[in-house]
Amino acid sequence: MNSQTKKPLLEVQDLKVEIKTKVGSFVPVNGHSFSVHEGETIGIVGESGSGKSMTASALMRLLPKHVAKITEGSVRLDGKELLTLSEKQMRKVRGAEISMILQDPQTSLNPAFTVGSQIKEALRLHAPGPRRSLRSRAIDALKAVKVAAPEQRIDAYPGELSGGMRQRVVGAIAISCRPKVIIADEPTTSLDVTVQAQYLRLLRELQEETGMAILFITHDFGIVASLCHRVLVMYAGRIVESGPVGKIFANPAHPYTEALIATVPSLSGNQGRLRTIPGQPPSPAEKIVGCPFAPRCDYADARCRSEAPPTVLANGDSEHTTSCWRAVNQ
Amino acid sequence: MKNPTILEARGLSKHFEVKDGFFSRETKTVRAVNDLNFEISKGETLALVGESGCGKTTTTRLLLRLQNPTQGVINFEGKDVHSLTGADLKRFRSRVQAVFQDPWSSINPRVRIRDFVAEPLIVNETLTSGEVDRRVHEALDAVGLGPAHARKYPHEFSGGQRQRIAIASAIVTRPDLVILDEPVSGLDVSIRSQIINLLKDMQQEYGISYILVAHDLATTRYLADKVAVMYLGSIIETGDTDQIFDHPRHPYTEALLSAALPSSPTEKNREIVLKGEIPSPLSPPDGCPFHPRCPKVVGNICSTAFPQLAAETPQVQVGCHIYK
Ligand SMILES: Nc1ncnc2c1ncn2[C@@H]1O[C@H](COP(=O)(O)OP(=O)(O)OP(=O)(O)O)[C@@H](O)[C@H]1O
Ligand SMILES: Nc1ncnc2c1ncn2[C@@H]1O[C@H](COP(=O)(O)OP(=O)(O)OP(=O)(O)O)[C@@H](O)[C@H]1O
Ligand code: SF4
Ligand SMILES: [Mg+2]
Ligand SMILES: [Mg+2]
Numbered sequence: 001m002n003s004q005t006k007k008p009l010l011e012v013q014d015l016k017v018e019i020k021t022k023v024g025s026f027v028p029v030n031g032h033s034f035s036v037h038e039g040e041t042i043g044i045v046g047e048s049g050s051g052k053s054m055t056a057s058a059l060m061r062l063l064p065k066h067v068a069k070i071t072e073g074s075v076r077l078d079g080k081e082l083l084t085l086s087e088k089q090m091r092k093v094r095g096a097e098i099s100m101i102l103q104d105p106q107t108s109l110n111p112a113f114t115v116g117s118q119i120k121e122a123l124r125l126h127a128p129g130p131r132r133s134l135r136s137r138a139i140d141a142l143k144a145v146k147v148a149a150p151e152q153r154i155d156a157y158p159g160e161l162s163g164g165m166r167q168r169v170v171g172a173i174a175i176s177c178r179p180k181v182i183i184a185d186e187p188t189t190s191l192d193v194t195v196q197a198q199y200l201r202l203l204r205e206l207q208e209e210t211g212m213a214i215l216f217i218t219h220d221f222g223i224v225a226s227l228c229h230r231v232l233v234m235y236a237g238r239i240v241e242s243g244p245v246g247k248i249f250a251n252p253a254h255p256y257t258e259a260l261i262a263t264v265p266s267l268s269g270n271q272g273r274l275r276t277i278p279g280q281p282p283s284p285a286e287k288i289v290g291c292p293f294a295p296r297c298d299y300a301d302a303r304c305r306s307e308a309p310p311t312v313l314a315n316g317d318s319e320h321t322t323s324c325w326r327a328v329n330q
Numbered sequence: 331m332k333n334p335t336i337l338e339a340r341g342l343s344k345h346f347e348v349k350d351g352f353f354s355r356e357t358k359t360v361r362a363v364n365d366l367n368f369e370i371s372k373g374e375t376l377a378l379v380g381e382s383g384c385g386k387t388t389t390t391r392l393l394l395r396l397q398n399p400t401q402g403v404i405n406f407e408g409k410d411v412h413s414l415t416g417a418d419l420k421r422f423r424s425r426v427q428a429v430f431q432d433p434w435s436s437i438n439p440r441v442r443i444r445d446f447v448a449e450p451l452i453v454n455e456t457l458t459s460g461e462v463d464r465r466v467h468e469a470l471d472a473v474g475l476g477p478a479h480a481r482k483y484p485h486e487f488s489g490g491q492r493q494r495i496a497i498a499s500a501i502v503t504r505p506d507l508v509i510l511d512e513p514v515s516g517l518d519v520s521i522r523s524q525i526i527n528l529l530k531d532m533q534q535e536y537g538i539s540y541i542l543v544a545h546d547l548a549t550t551r552y553l554a555d556k557v558a559v560m561y562l563g564s565i566i567e568t569g570d571t572d573q574i575f576d577h578p579r580h581p582y583t584e585a586l587l588s589a590a591l592p593s594s595p596t597e598k599n600r601e602i603v604l605k606g607e608i609p610s611p612l613s614p615p616d617g618c619p620f621h622p623r624c625p626k627v628v629g630n631i632c633s634t635a636f637p638q639l640a641a642e643t644p645q646v647q648v649g650c651h652i653y654k
Contacts, residue, residue, distance in 0.1 A: 194604060225592055225593065
């Protein structure tokens with residue numbers, strides 16, 4: 001993918017989200033800037049709690065009300081600023097132009113309605129057509145995500161489906177309206193590897209057909225390696241490294257990325273104890289001084305502990321950035 | 331030297347009746363689980379693996395008494411789980427714990443983390459409030475969440491953090507058997523490794539047995555002593571984990587293991603892409619459940635006769651006509 005020649009579909013600038021709770025406030029999304037181009041898939045990886053889902057919800061303007069809000073930044077979808085739209089305007093964009101597959105299929109499907117009625121609802125809202133054909137279009141959507149016996153399953157309630165089937169139904173709803181940008185928050189975690197491989201092939205085919213941009217949040221480096229063009233690595237609410245997949249795997253520039261890749265367990269037997277990254281990520285309420293990774297970093301020095309590292313090019317490569325003092329020193 | 335068997339399933343089946351279409355009054359039968367036989371020894375891990383919808387969660391729900399089997403029995407410490415009463419039932423509830431596939435759905439949003447984690451203790455044991463606090467803190471500590479989190483509510487946690495809370499609650503009674511349905515799937519690799527190490531440590535220290543459902547093959551290989559590969563509700567290959575991973579015999583097992591994603595962009599993809607759709611348990615094919623998609627069909631027998639499990643090595647059983 002040559003990102004220079006394709007047009008950017010999603011441009012995010014200095015995005016900041018603040019969460020206020022009784023115990024205090026913190027910034028789970030701290031100044032993200034990135035863009036996703038037509039036909040491109042970006043992987044978002046990073047520690048649990050590092051703000052990946054918050055970033056996704058912010059882009060969709062679906063942050064938990066009264067708790068989290070966007071305090072700064074800009075999100076442009078195909079040139080249109082989303083953050084200044086009214087809620088009514090945003091509802092038209094959501095599902096039709098930008099759509100999200102939630103991390104938790106349980107919460108995105110209503111247990112009281114059949115899966116068919118929920119898919120039809122999405123189609124009715126965003127891709128209206130003759131009423132009669134809604135049912136057959138909904139069945140097609142289930143077929144597309146390889147749910148067996150779609151003619152019967154369309155009348156099933158979410159509780160009658162296996163975890164992996166529910167997850168695919170959520171995927172079917174998200175792609176049924178062919179959005180320009182799709183944000184997928186760990187959409188394959190409860191799929192077995194063969195169905196996962198099928199699901200990823202489906203996403204790729206759909207992308208080739210429609211040129212949609214995909215933002216793929218995952219913990220699975222196998223998915224990153226086989227699906228994504230570029231990667232954003234998050235740690236404690238910040239993007240600490242970004243670049244093309246091949247370069248990040250071959251030459252991780254940030255010590256967190258390096259440690260993360262080193263902890264991926266292999267499929268071969270007899271591995272002894274699995275490697276981990278010692279220590280804990282900072283708790284949200286903690287005031288971070290210096291680099292957020294410094295307490296766990298093998299390379300940290302006095303400056304790392306006192307001054308926040310700037311975001312700079314890694315190895316002078318214009319496609320590859322990192323926030324680490326070691327890259328500054330190079 | 332073999333450890334004593336702690337749980338065994340014999341001829342276990344579960345069928346669901348579902349409506350055949352919205353306007354129809356007729357019902358159809360979903361054969362979610364068919365004639366399963368397996369056992370778990372003390373301190374051992376058995377993994378259930380297989381295609382989405384093949385019946386893994388249904389099996390764990392039967393083991394936990396959350397659903398009644400259509401046929402078959404489950405024995406825990408020699409007693410039929412589904413006819414336990416009184417003190418035996420109480421003991422079962424405290425000795426067998428679970429971490430569910432979906433941590434969100436198993437955590438009540440209005441309950442503080444301390445009370446959620448403590449629940450199995452309070453229901454099943456008589457401890458002072460101070461002792462409960464200590465055990466909860468121990469459990470939270472064990473899963474890498476500090477005791478400071480005990481006072482918070484579930485919505486204040488990320489997906490992966492909630493998963494760890496669910497694990498803390500499952501280990502707080504120091505159970506004999508823990509059923510883990512996708513325990514690490516939503517976790518980043520570093521925490522995943524931490525939890526896997528933790529599960530292994532607890533097993534070594536307390537002799538806990540695990541039944542593991544995991545799609546991640548690396549996790550399965552690492553944790554499981556034995557695997558049971560399921561397809562459309564039946565076990566089609568089972569036995570020693572290393573033998574099966576190194577030398578899968580059933581064509582489905584072979585395809586499944588080949589679909590593991592490469593761990594870096596430079597690694598070659600070796601996936602055996604299966605043809606056809608996943609069959610529906612509403613109308614399972616005759617003969618071998620895998621035959622419509624099998625790249626190695628040996629003849630008519632595959633579409634007419636169900637291949638029973640048979641020993642291929644002393645440690646591995648396979649249900650496939652190739653091996654007869
Ligand atoms: N509704 C909420 N109220 C308060 N804090 C929240 C809320 N939702 C999330 N958080 C906190 O915000 C931070 C970022 O959470 P987020 O869900 O974005 O993490 P994540 O990167 O998606 O993690 P995971 O990989 O575990 O899903 C975490 O510290 C989490 O505890
Ligand atoms: N309450 C129910 N009513 C009707 N059918 C059901 C019910 N529960 C499960 N099923 C069906 O039984 C089959 C097995 O489901 P189960 O949840 O055990 O699969 P699984 O192996 O756990 O899959 P996954 O990996 O996707 O979680 C599926 O076809 C499912 O649709
Ligand atoms: S800035 Fe320093 S502490 Fe932070 S990652 Fe780089 S070397 Fe490590
Ligand atoms: Mg998340
Ligand atoms: Mg399941």
